[in-house]
Amino acid sequence: MAGMAVKKRRSGLGTLIHGxxxxxxxxLVMHIVFVVTGFPTENGLAQSVAQAAEPLALFFPGLVQTQSEILQVFVDxxxxxxxxxxxxxxxxxxxG
Known part of the structure; x- marks a missing residue:
């Protein structure tokens, strides 16, 4: 059928990569929320998220400098x- 869009199904690998x-x-967003809301760092969940977020941030921390500590976390x-x-x-x- 000419003119009809054909929806391509994503493969399992494409779906996995998206996931x-x-x-x-x-x-990373959970880390932002925990820092901005002042979630207690003694909490095991907050510590685990922070430890996971640190290497995932790659080279972004400090790439753009801001005056506010909270804004810095948002940006980084x-x-x-x-x-x-x-x-x-x-x-x-x-x-995929």
Whole structure:
């Protein structure tokens, strides 16, 4: 049928890559929320999320300098979350 859009199904690998990107971004956003809300760092969940978020932030912490500590956390980890979502979306498109 000419002119009709054909919806391409994503492969299992593409879906997996999208899922990984989403989970990485969720970890980074959780870290932002915990820092901004002052969630107790003694909490095991907050410690685990912070330990996971640190290496996932890659080179973004300190890339852009801000005056506010809270805004700095937003920028550092928000840029990293956006990077992982974008990277995994591109990889899912390529491999899926």
């Amino acid at each position: 990984v990107g989403f989970l990485l971004a969720v970890l 980890y928000g840029l990293a979350a956006g990077f992982w979502v974008l990277l995994c979306a591109v990889l899912a498109r390529v491999f």
